Amino acid sequence: MTVPLLKIGVVLSTMAMITNWMSQTLPSLVGLNTTKLTAAQGGYPDRSIGVLPANPEESWQVYSSAQDSEGRCVCTVVAPQQSMCSRDARTKQLRQLLEKVQNMTQSIQVLDQRTQRDLQYVEKMEVQLRGLETKFRQVEETHKQNIAKQYKAIKAKMEELRPLIPVLEEYKADAKLVLQFKEEVQNLTSVLNELQEEMGAYDYEELHSRVSNLEERLRACMQKLACGKLTGISDPITIKTSGSRFGSWMTDPLAPEGDTRVWYMDGYHNNRFVREYKSMHDFMTSDNFTSHRLPHPWSGTGQVVYNGSIYFNKFQSHIIIKFDFRTSSISKSRQLDYAGFNNAYHYSWGGHSDIDLMVDEGGLWAVYGTNQNAGNIVISKLNPNTLQIIKSWTTNHPKRSAGESFMICGTLYVTNGYSGGTKVYYAYSTNSSTYEYIDISFQNKYSHISMLDYNPRDRALYAWNNGHQVLYNVTLFHVIRSEEL
Ligand SMILES: *[C@@H]1O[C@H](CO)[C@@H](O)[C@H](O)[C@H]1NC(C)=O
Ligand SMILES: *[C@@H]1O[C@H](CO)[C@@H](O)[C@H](O)[C@H]1NC(C)=O
Ligand SMILES: *[C@@H]1O[C@H](CO)[C@@H](O)[C@H](O)[C@H]1NC(C)=O
Ligand SMILES: *[C@@H]1O[C@H](CO)[C@@H](O)[C@H](O)[C@H]1NC(C)=O
Ligand SMILES: *[C@@H]1O[C@H](CO)[C@@H](O)[C@H](O)[C@H]1NC(C)=O
Ligand SMILES: *[C@@H]1O[C@H](CO)[C@@H](O)[C@H](O)[C@H]1NC(C)=O
Numbered sequence: 001m002t003v004p005l006l007k008i009g010v011v012l013s014t015m016a017m018i019t020n021w022m023s024q025t026l027p028s029l030v031g032l033n034t035t036k037l038t039a040a041q042g043g044y045p046d047r048s049i050g051v052l053p054a055n056p057e058e059s060w061q062v063y064s065s066a067q068d069s070e071g072r073c074v075c076t077v078v079a080p081q082q083s084m085c086s087r088d089a090r091t092k093q094l095r096q097l098l099e100k101v102q103n104m105t106q107s108i109q110v111l112d113q114r115t116q117r118d119l120q121y122v123e124k125m126e127v128q129l130r131g132l133e134t135k136f137r138q139v140e141e142t143h144k145q146n147i148a149k150q151y152k153a154i155k156a157k158m159e160e161l162r163p164l165i166p167v168l169e170e171y172k173a174d175a176k177l178v179l180q181f182k183e184e185v186q187n188l189t190s191v192l193n194e195l196q197e198e199m200g201a202y203d204y205e206e207l208h209s210r211v212s213n214l215e216e217r218l219r220a221c222m223q224k225l226a227c228g229k230l231t232g233i234s235d236p237i238t239i240k241t242s243g244s245r246f247g248s249w250m251t252d253p254l255a256p257e258g259d260t261r262v263w264y265m266d267g268y269h270n271n272r273f274v275r276e277y278k279s280m281h282d283f284m285t286s287d288n289f290t291s292h293r294l295p296h297p298w299s300g301t302g303q304v305v306y307n308g309s310i311y312f313n314k315f316q317s318h319i320i321i322k323f324d325f326r327t328s329s330i331s332k333s334r335q336l337d338y339a340g341f342n343n344a345y346h347y348s349w350g351g352h353s354d355i356d357l358m359v360d361e362g363g364l365w366a367v368y369g370t371n372q373n374a375g376n377i378v379i380s381k382l383n384p385n386t387l388q389i390i391k392s393w394t395t396n397h398p399k400r401s402a403g404e405s406f407m408i409c410g411t412l413y414v415t416n417g418y419s420g421g422t423k424v425y426y427a428y429s430t431n432s433s434t435y436e437y438i439d440i441s442f443q444n445k446y447s448h449i450s451m452l453d454y455n456p457r458d459r460a461l462y463a464w465n466n467g468h469q470v471l472y473n474v475t476l477f478h479v480i481r482s483e484e485l
């Protein structure tokens with residue numbers, strides 16, 4: 001039962017953070033700290049939603065959201081210096097501030113959507129739990145006289161589940177609160193609109209930089225909330241059946257909104273033609289594609305498309321090439337020092353899969369084996385522009401006995417094999433430089449996986465399974481701490 005408990009915890013903590021941010025930060029941002037309402041200076045009317053503080057030094061409050069050393073989101077309040085600005089400038093400033101607030105509201109909605117999957121899970125579980133409880137009561141009624149061993153076991157199970165019920169109640173209360181805060185944000189936005197004509201003076205430059213800063217940190221916070229530990233892999237969905245037994249396919253996690261172009265590379269050996277499908281829909285329904293000829297053939301299936309470029313391992317070498325699809329040219333090429341190649345340290349399925357490139361929330365990574373690390377997996381964080389190694393981690397997991405591996409939120413997940421029953425069984429966290437054995441099985445529908453990569457935009461795993469292109473959803477969640485709730 002620890003997994004569902006944690007999952008609810010995550011939903012609750014996410015809710016709590018959104019709630020916290022909305023109730024504390026946002027009002028400050030728009031100058032609505034009710035405990036600070038005072039008569040306005042300089043002849044401005046004392047509006048019930050005053051934006052001017054008692055003390056001119058304090059000016060209006062802008063808030064800031066940050067991550068503390070533990071990675072939690074914390075909110076602080078800062079007060080910019082006051083200065084005199086022209087009325088027109090102030091109006092413009094306020095308009096921009098308003099836009100920022102609106103943008104942040106949108107960000108919150110995005111965050112909300114991202115947690116929807118978790119919420120659905122909780123709701124489904126609640127139904128199951130209540131059903132079980134009812135059934136249990138019925139059993140209890142009819143079997144009063146007949147307490148068999150089996151029955152005792154059910155009872156024990158129910159006892160185990162019962163503490164979840166108040167947690168579910170709490171979750172529902174929080175969900176209601178979030179709705180209420182959303183409405184409040186809308187109200188505040190319209191208030192801010194009205195206020196445009198009657199703004200007090202403030203230092204725009206500083207205000208602007210603080211708001212930008214807030215935006216940046218909010219984004220980091222959201223990323224933090226969206227990140228977490230892998231706890232489940234859904235059943236696969238077969239998107240298409242095409243190509244040989246080996247290959248790779250993907251979408252670009254940094255593609256602009258609405259761009260779902262699919263990139264497709266059939267084969268692991270001495271091929272150089274990349275197919276581009278206009279959209280995921282086109283990929284699923286047609287064989288209409290554009291072909292890109294790379295200047296060099298590739299090795300393995302470790303390619304990745306990231307921000308409009310494909311990164312791949314040049315055939316029979318340990319050179320990584322960044323090829324920009326926009327300009328159809330190589331924008332960078334660099335040797336990955338010490339990396340084994342030509343089947344020195346392939347994944348268990350072979351196929352020159354020595355160097356696996358991948359992208360997660362944190363950026364671009366290379367996974368490979370080296371002699372120096374006795375053929376065990378080395379993880380390197382790469383600069384996507386220069387292809388230089390930013391930092392490397394050496395693991396104790398032999399590259400050749402890994403089925404495949406993929407990176408989520410800075411943790412490398414390794415599977416036990418490419419055929420038969422597959423599971424993710426080893427996880428190396430680059431954050432803490434520690435590993436652990438886990439057990440997350442997933443369906444290997446067509447019995448031969450030659451590529452498995454995470455896409456942080458879709459929160460999905462892309463796999464090439466024996467001439468089938470399949471997708472899996474993943475369930476992630478961050479570890480809860482009671483102080484987050
Ligand atoms: C509002 O102002 C009071 C009094 O200065 C302060 O203690 C409190 O932290 C402020 N709240 C927010 C959310 O800024
Ligand atoms: C990194 O690890 C520390 C300690 O294990 C943890 O508190 C922190 O949240 C982790 N950060 C990320 C981004 O996972
Ligand atoms: C708000 O978001 C829109 C669209 O993403 C962007 O064009 C605009 O510059 C943003 N405004 C501010 C003030 O950040
Ligand atoms: C938002 O404004 C409407 C209409 O003015 C009001 O009925 C509602 O209570 C307000 N909601 C909140 C959360 O303040
Ligand atoms: C194939 O795609 C091209 C451009 O991407 C388009 O011009 C053409 O009409 C498409 N053909 C079919 C049959 O969809
Ligand atoms: C993506 O590419 C664009 C255009 O080349 C660049 O401006 C932007 O900084 C890149 N983003 C990342 C995260 O590398």
Ligand SMILES: *[C@@H]1O[C@H](CO)[C@@H](O)[C@H](O)[C@H]1NC(C)=O
Nearest residue numbers: 117234235236237471472473
């Ligand atoms: C993943 O989840 C989304 C949203 O719930 C759903 O639309 C999609 O079909 C799922 N994909 C897989 C592979 O299960």
